Amino acid sequence: MNGLESLYQELILDHSKRPHGKGLADEADHTATSHQRNPICGDEITLRVRVSDDGAEVTEVTWDGAGCSISQASASMLVSLLEEEGGRMPRAETSTLVEGFREALRSRGELPLDEEVFGDAAALSGVSKYTARVKCAMLAWVAFEDAVARA
Amino acid sequence: MVRADFPILGERVNGQRLVYLDSGATSQKPQAVIDAEVAFLTRANSAVHRGAHTLAAEATELFEDARDTVAGFVGARPEQLVWTSGATAGLNLAAYAIGNASVGRGAPASARFALRPGDEIVVTEAEHHANLIPWQELAARTGAVLRHIPVHDDGTLDLEAATAVIGDRTRVVAFTHVSNVLGIVNPVAELVALAQAVGATTVLDACQSAPHLPLDLPALGVDLAVFSGHKMLGPYGVGGLYGRADVLEALPPFLTGGSMITTVTLDEAQYLAPPQRFEAGTQPVSQAIALAAAVRYLQALGMPAVHAHEKTLEARMGAGLRQIDGVRLLGDASTGSATGEPAERVGLWAFDVDGVHAHDVGQFLDSRGVAVRVGHHCAQPLHRRFGLTASVRASTSVYNTADDVDVFLDALSGVRSFFGVSA
Numbered sequence: 001m002n003g004l005e006s007l008y009q010e011l012i013l014d015h016s017k018r019p020h021g022k023g024l025a026d027e028a029d030h031t032a033t034s035h036q037r038n039p040i041c042g043d044e045i046t047l048r049v050r051v052s053d054d055g056a057e058v059t060e061v062t063w064d065g066a067g068c069s070i071s072q073a074s075a076s077m078l079v080s081l082l083e084e085e086g087g088r089m090p091r092a093e094t095s096t097l098v099e100g101f102r103e104a105l106r107s108r109g110e111l112p113l114d115e116e117v118f119g120d121a122a123a124l125s126g127v128s129k130y131t132a133r134v135k136c137a138m139l140a141w142v143a144f145e146d147a148v149a150r151a
Numbered sequence: 152m153v154r155a156d157f158p159i160l161g162e163r164v165n166g167q168r169l170v171y172l173d174s175g176a177t178s179q180k181p182q183a184v185i186d187a188e189v190a191f192l193t194r195a196n197s198a199v200h201r202g203a204h205t206l207a208a209e210a211t212e213l214f215e216d217a218r219d220t221v222a223g224f225v226g227a228r229p230e231q232l233v234w235t236s237g238a239t240a241g242l243n244l245a246a247y248a249i250g251n252a253s254v255g256r257g258a259p260a261s262a263r264f265a266l267r268p269g270d271e272i273v274v275t276e277a278e279h280h281a282n283l284i285p286w287q288e289l290a291a292r293t294g295a296v297l298r299h300i301p302v303h304d305d306g307t308l309d310l311e312a313a314t315a316v317i318g319d320r321t322r323v324v325a326f327t328h329v330s331n332v333l334g335i336v337n338p339v340a341e342l343v344a345l346a347q348a349v350g351a352t353t354v355l356d357a358c359q360s361a362p363h364l365p366l367d368l369p370a371l372g373v374d375l376a377v378f379s380g381h382k383m384l385g386p387y388g389v390g391g392l393y394g395r396a397d398v399l400e401a402l403p404p405f406l407t408g409g410s411m412i413t414t415v416t417l418d419e420a421q422y423l424a425p426p427q428r429f430e431a432g433t434q435p436v437s438q439a440i441a442l443a444a445a446v447r448y449l450q451a452l453g454m455p456a457v458h459a460h461e462k463t464l465e466a467r468m469g470a471g472l473r474q475i476d477g478v479r480l481l482g483d484a485s486t487g488s489a490t491g492e493p494a495e496r497v498g499l500w501a502f503d504v505d506g507v508h509a510h511d512v513g514q515f516l517d518s519r520g521v522a523v524r525v526g527h528h529c530a531q532p533l534h535r536r537f538g539l540t541a542s543v544r545a546s547t548s549v550y551n552t553a554d555d556v557d558v559f560l561d562a563l564s565g566v567r568s569f570f571g572v573s574a
Contacts, residue, residue: 017571068511
């Protein structure tokens with residue numbers, strides 16, 4: 001697999017073409033929203049989370065935005081991770097999750113993303129070798145972290 | 152033309168020959184420029200315009216010789232060239248000097264530049280942020296109103312609208328000679344005539360013309376103009392602000408401090424004549440000397456020959472891009488513009504690839520050794536006007552070849568199938 005194909009794995013292209021969770025849910029009680037921009041390329045995302053009545057779990061993630069295939073796939077994979085967990089993710093785990101994702105992406109190819117933890121998003125491991133693209137992959141996850149903090 | 156003079160072009164990128172098509176962002180440097188900076192730092196480095204020792208005298212002489220050379224390159228006299236750290240610094244200098252005049256600094260000579268609430272500053276829709284935001288800020292500080300000249304769908308300026316926008320209240324008209332996104336040479340003479348008819352000061356961004364066209368700033372008739380060293384084969388950290396002699400004479404300084412004064416008391420200071428009035432503090436000495444080497448290199452090639460070479464590349468690239476499915480050129484005025492004439496261009500094309508984001512296009516081309524710019528190129532309003540947030544830009548310089556263009560076109564023709572947008 002050459003460099004380009006390890007970056008743009010089939011799973012990434014699939015997610016970017018058929019994104020999960022794209023289309024913002026309406027604002028409601030227990031929702032919080034974050035808007036993030038990458039000033040270098042102008043990519044942007046608006047991401048909304050909904051938490052359970054007791055605030056202990058994230059129960060929905062939706063988003064809208066425009067950007068490269070990496071940024072679109074990354075947002076979609078975040079949503080599919082929540083879907084794989086039955087649509088409920090303990091709020092307490094979200095910061096560890098985002099921190100682990102960030103650490104792997106900044107590792108310049110040293111730390112692969114564990115599929116057991118990150119699901120489809122593990123396919124983004126290759127991005128960490130392309131420092132100029134790390135922000136593309138991080139955009140949705142930064143928005144997620146910020147929205148959860150506001151919820 | 153001269154590939155062998157540029158050592159970096161011998162580098163391999165991702166195992167491929169480097170095809171550098173990002174000179175609009177920054178140009179590569181010929182060995183003569185690298186050598187000039189090293190030679191100064193190795194043999195003559197010293198503080199300029201101070202000190203009585205031999206090296207100080209030699210450094211000052213080299214620094215002022217560099218000013219002669221670079222001023223001559225744009226048709227100006229040395230006292231008409233102010234060193235800056237780059238074009239952004241030059242444009243901010245112009246905006247802040249006018250702002251200082253607006254609060255009475257430098258009066259009475261500077262009074263003709265003073266802005267009052269309701270006065271108008273005019274820019275174009277195609278400006279780089281560096282020739283937009285300083286004017287937004289100046290308008291906010293003075294109560295002036297910022298207006299703009301729109302561009303047509305084909306990328307040319309709407310001169311009919313310009314006639315309406317530039318009016319009695321217009322005090323400043325700031326515009327780019329060549330858009331860093333569209334590559335089209337703007338009609339400087341027409342805009343200067345409109346500005347002069349209402350007594351407005353003209354400010355020209357010559358960043359994308361100075362490296363590519365014969366440039367005679369006094370003949371263009373603009374009051375102020377800026378250019379950037381690193382885009383014209385020179386080093387980073389140096390640029391030029393050109394001014395008509397009477398304009399520089401009348402403007403108050405922006406940055407103040409050492410090396411720009413005659414007499415200083417604890418209460419006030421008297422300032423030197425231009426260009427030193429605008430050169431407070433330590434100057435980019437080794438960079439200016441290396442920029443002079445870049446200018447001599449361009450002069451040896453001959454700017455008419457440089458322009459002709461790049462026109463050939465631009466035409467080849469434009470024709471090739473039009474053949475690739477899904478590619479939309481930004482500002483393609485070569486097939487009948489609003490003026491009825493093909494627009495004059497430099498070797499620069501920005502484009503959108505249907506279904507593939509600019510970042511992904513750039514990454515794909517990089518894997519083939521082709522370096523292009525992706526993003527909004529510091530021109531968000533212009534991208535918004537074309538319904539985009541980002542585009543891909545390929546830009547040439549003296550060292551590019553027809554083969555570079557062909558490698559780029561061949562690589563680009565595979566991008567949509569790689570991303571599964573076309574068969």
